[in-house]
Amino acid sequence: MTETVEADTATGTELAAIELRRVVKTFHSHGEAVPAVKGVDLAIGQGEFFSLLGPSGCGKTTTMRMIAGFDEPTEGEVFLHGSDVVGVPPNRRDINMVFQSYALFPHMSVLENVAFGLRRKGVPKDEVARRVGEMLEIVDLTGREKRRPRELSGGQQQRVALARALVNRPRALLLDEPLGALDLKLRQAMQVELKRIQREVGITFVYVTHDQNEALTMSDRIAVMNDGLIEQLGTPREIYERPATKFVAGFIGTSNVLSGTVSRRDAAAAVIEPGPGERIVVPGTASAGDVVEFTVRPEKIDVRTEQPDGEGCALRGTVTEVVYLGTFTNYNVQTSTAAEVVVFVQNVSSADDVAARGDSVWLSWDPRHSYAIGA
Amino acid sequence: MKATIVDLKPAVRRPRVRWGDRLLYLYTWAIIVWLCLPIAVMIAFGFNDTTGRLNLTWQGFTLKWYGQLFSVPDLTTALVNSLTIAVVATLGSAVLGTLIGLALGKYRFRGQGALNIVQFAAISAPETVMGASLLSFFVQLGVGRGYWTILIAHIMFSLSFVAITVRSRVLTLDPSIDEAARDLGAGGWAVFRLVTLPMIFPAVLAGALLAFALSIDDFIITSFNSGSTLTFPLWIWGAQRNGLPPQVNVMGTLIFVGGILLAAGNAVVARRRR
Numbered sequence A: 001m002t003e004t005v006e007a008d009t010a011t012g013t014e015l016a017a018i019e020l021r022r023v024v025k026t027f028h029s030h031g032e033a034v035p036a037v038k039g040v041d042l043a044i045g046q047g048e049f050f051s052l053l054g055p056s057g058c059g060k061t062t063t064m065r066m067i068a069g070f071d072e073p074t075e076g077e078v079f080l081h082g083s084d085v086v087g088v089p090p091n092r093r094d095i096n097m098v099f100q101s102y103a104l105f106p107h108m109s110v111l112e113n114v115a116f117g118l119r120r121k122g123v124p125k126d127e128v129a130r131r132v133g134e135m136l137e138i139v140d141l142t143g144r145e146k147r148r149p150r151e152l153s154g155g156q157q158q159r160v161a162l163a164r165a166l167v168n169r170p171r172a173l174l175l176d177e178p179l180g181a182l183d184l185k186l187r188q189a190m191q192v193e194l195k196r197i198q199r200e201v202g203i204t205f206v207y208v209t210h211d212q213n214e215a216l217t218m219s220d221r222i223a224v225m226n227d228g229l230i231e232q233l234g235t236p237r238e239i240y241e242r243p244a245t246k247f248v249a250g251f252i253g254t255s256n257v258l259s260g261t262v263s264r265r266d267a268a269a270a271v272i273e274p275g276p277g278e279r280i281v282v283p284g285t286a287s288a289g290d291v292v293e294f295t296v297r298p299e300k301i302d303v304r305t306e307q308p309d310g311e312g313c314a315l316r317g318t319v320t321e322v323v324y325l326g327t328f329t330n331y332n333v334q335t336s337t338a339a340e341v342v343v344f345v346q347n348v349s350s351a352d353d354v355a356a357r358g359d360s361v362w363l364s365w366d367p368r369h370s371y372a373i374g375a
Numbered sequence B: 001m002k003a004t005i006v007d008l009k010p011a012v013r014r015p016r017v018r019w020g021d022r023l024l025y026l027y028t029w030a031i032i033v034w035l036c037l038p039i040a041v042m043i044a045f046g047f048n049d050t051t052g053r054l055n056l057t058w059q060g061f062t063l064k065w066y067g068q069l070f071s072v073p074d075l076t077t078a079l080v081n082s083l084t085i086a087v088v089a090t091l092g093s094a095v096l097g098t099l100i101g102l103a104l105g106k107y108r109f110r111g112q113g114a115l116n117i118v119q120f121a122a123i124s125a126p127e128t129v130m131g132a133s134l135l136s137f138f139v140q141l142g143v144g145r146g147y148w149t150i151l152i153a154h155i156m157f158s159l160s161f162v163a164i165t166v167r168s169r170v171l172t173l174d175p176s177i178d179e180a181a182r183d184l185g186a187g188g189w190a191v192f193r194l195v196t197l198p199m200i201f202p203a204v205l206a207g208a209l210l211a212f213a214l215s216i217d218d219f220i221i222t223s224f225n226s227g228s229t230l231t232f233p234l235w236i237w238g239a240q241r242n243g244l245p246p247q248v249n250v251m252g253t254l255i256f257v258g259g260i261l262l263a264a265g266n267a268v269v270a271r272r273r274r
């Protein structure tokens, strides 16, 4: 591959490891056009752990396959380290992929699987042996070199797949739901492992998953996809605490999506006053009379029996459900606006529950935690 | 059948299942004997110390026919024809059939459905019809019948068997394995040589063995397209009115033993590869 490194004129910042510009992919099956990706813009930095998160069928795999070169975009451009790679076949792209099914070569030993890429590149024998040995050590498979893939457990196969890709020292590694086939326990162990390996080798990881916890715990940044488009792109904290759309709010964790009519403006915020003593402050530009939708995360809300004072948000309601969940208690509260609000209260001391089913309570939270959302 | 129903009642299970087992055992051996009897007779009469033209009654044991295996010149020529045609037809149909099987299993293309149907049609069409239509085809083209027309006919009818076995194997493979190979830097030929072919090899081998078996004892299609060339089955058919020499039995025995060895070899390879 001829590497023509050019300055990223668009942003003037550091060159992105992977960049997609207005990428569209439309499949044609049975005479029908199936839009899988409808216009994606992305810039993934060098060494970043970047996740593509979204529900099944939203176009994650298709996006990744366009980066790897297995599918060509219908429209738009794909850049790897600044050079346009549209039309460059996968064997000439300086990136490797870990497949959801692992796709290990069944007729080769673990060693042959891992050595495959280096041998293809004509790396000298002794260097192949050394690098494969080192890599097997990193993924903790030393001593299993001679095994066939089918003689390994799911987790071990997964690590062979990872080693087989990483040993080539690609500029970026693409992982398509690599933990999807593992059980919860192994999955969590492998998450930690993957993160450790990524820190050790320091290369860009693009990680596809539909598991929001996995994305939140592992990523530097996340792109939440839905229906072929990126709904929101940001750090796990941004995505979790400030979901930009209703979809993101619903997809990531538990979130309360509420709406109300703005009764007045106060500084840089809109104020909704559903009833006497009740007040919801939503930062934003909505003006009086507008209907705004906003989200509040359940753990940001307080439950009290008496009316809170101060300038915070306050809402009255009746407890409809109390579920004790160990580290926290889940309250469902029917508010005066008819919406049901979920609240998580940390069980800090062995004190009794704050409220019981049927109790009249006040909900309160800091206005910083109400976020107006788009459509 | 009974045994499986009784399986649900643990109390009476043991003796009944044994009965069923014994029955199955007997049945299995009955079938094996039935299948082997003609072959056993063929082998035995290769050791028959016959003096007349007819090798039909047991006269005593001898090994002399093994010593005089090639003393009937026409028969030897026919056997050599059969073997070389079988080998070349096997190789030809293995290569062509593998390519078709791969294409059918891996890609979607125009005419794919038609190709599939034609293949099964070629397998299920009556041999007499195929033989006759091939003959008229060769006559139309003005091609003289002989060794090469037999070869072409054999490749034609055995190719589908290879293609179908290869295709069904390809369909069980994860397509991302080939993609992984490409991703790791292998070009088209390297992917085929290092990854695809080793994975489908058992199917190629099974198809090729089938092709060999079909070719070596094909009679009907061959007889339509042979001209004056004789193969082993054709020679036997022609000679049997005057009585078959015991050399035929000996050659049949050797072909049978060769077949057994090939099948055993195939089983070993298949077990090692899977």
Ligand SMILES: Nc1ncnc2c1ncn2[C@@H]1O[C@H](COP(=O)(O)OP(=O)(O)OP(=O)(O)O)[C@@H](O)[C@H]1O
Residues within 6 Å of the ligand: A027, A028, A029, A034, A035, A036, A054, A055, A056, A057, A058, A059, A060, A061, A062, A063, A210
């Ligand atoms: N080869 C193809 N031909 C036709 N349609 C396709 C093809 N590949 C994908 N699609 C369609 O494109 C859409 C996106 O598919 P994609 O595989 O990218 O989803 P995904 O986000 O990876 O989903 P999952 O989480 O289930 O793997 C789907 O509607 C799918 O049916």
Ligand SMILES: [Mg+2]
Residues within 6 Å of the ligand: A060, A061, A062
């Ligand atoms: Mg997918």
